[in-house]
Amino acid sequence: MYTRSEPVTTPVHFTFEGRPMQAQAGETVAAALLAGNVGAFRDTPVSGTARAPYCMMGTCFECLVTIDGRPNRQACMTEIREGMAVTRQKGAA
């Protein structure tokens, strides 16, 4: 339920769960995923429920994803890069 208020002028291509997506260069992985209307970023290790960003400033760790095979990446603190493969984090990785 998020929309871009500005056109993408410097596109960066990446994938989420294998799905091709596009973002604006310089933005965070979390912003790129939300703008692409990704609902859930991870499932919790305790109950397996879906979570998505809460704070967007590196505090809450709700936006943890796996990036290029490295788990536990804070999507809100990581800049999106061309060719990144982002996947949902399932439980504790």
Add this chain to the structure above:
Amino acid sequence: MSRKDLCIVGAGPAGMAAAVAARQNGLSVTVLDEAPRPGGQIYRDITRAPQQRQALLGPDYRAGAGLAQAFAQSGSVHLAGASVWHIEEDGAGFVLSYSTDEGSRVVEANALIVATGALERPMPLPGWTLPGVTTTGALQILMKSAGVLAESPVLVGCGPLQLLLAAQLVAAGRPPRAIVETVPAENMRRALKHLPRALRGAGYLVKGAGLLARLRRAGVPIYRDARDIVLEGEDRLEAVSFRSRGRAHRIETGSAGLHHGVVPNPQVTRLMRCEHRWHDSQRAFVPVCDAYGESSVPGLFVAGDGAGIRGARSAALAGRLAALRVAERAGQAASPEIAKLRRALARDAAVRPFLETLYAPCAQALSPAEDTLVCRCEEVTAGQVRAAAKAHAPGPNQVKSFLRTGMGPCQGRVCGLAVTALLAESSGRSPDETGYFRIRPPLKPLSLSELAEFVPDEE
């Protein structure tokens, strides 16, 4: 390894202003900040945001551009994307361990200014972990850093940030669906006694009135004195329900911004075992500091919201003040600017008691219902914390070992104050007597391979 005169943690208004002042006084300075660009959260991405976006965000955001430019030209070493995960005293100063994409390193300094700012006060309400529920700050960060806007969000809680973001969304042509304000009517009556003092900082009051007028003109509904708030949904937010002045409401939305004030980010000052005291009016712990911002740990200064919430303008003043004091310690003559800075800080703080009383935290979130989660990481409810308090846990650290609250990846950043409050409520003791989580290194989770590759003698 080179040793700096001063290391600053955080590149928001306090950190940037401190760096500029320290460099003007000839000190060598390294600034470490987690973000790829300076600005902190208040000026997030100010060096990158297009003009049009800056215009929508308004003059208080744009005010950061000049400071960011002065910082860039100051000759400070700016370690961007650097997470400080440990700090130790080494007799003469401080050794900071930090990690970047390239691994972990250390940097040493004679003096340290902690400018790590504020966190949003956690707002445990039923359903607050649903995707689509964020802090209001998060919605503003999305706007600042990416021009991404939430679709018709409902803003729940209280405080100037609620009104500011609502006005910014109105300016962007995407007004919020509603503001659900948790301020009981008696707060205004209580706040009025602080009004005469607040008039010394009348600029803030005028600004607030202007925001309210803009929201009224735009027709944004404001529901007053909201209680019994529930964020409804199965696997994502679908609606916000609440009672306002005796009537039940339910507003369908996929996005809610929660906010009831900000609190000092305690991680570094707690790690360093600085003395902290409960601030009754701000409802948070603050590190005990002298008039220059020096904490109970000699040579460790705290500037900005991390020393108690005073906002961005005061943060820059306090950063400058702390840096001038560090320069004085390093052998320079005391600056005549110091007295001026202290007067400006006092003037800028005049509005705080009024705001803190009017926008006191939401009662429902301060004492959550039994089945509301307080620890999001380990999924622990308020009821579990209360039961642990009754059974056997005298303090937050015992609760932590029984229930794992504070042991998840956020390390208590989100649940810390809630756990202290629940224990204080159960025992009848004060927050000072109850205490807070013991914060230990690493401040940010590190991978074992990163630790294994750690090279302590390189900068």
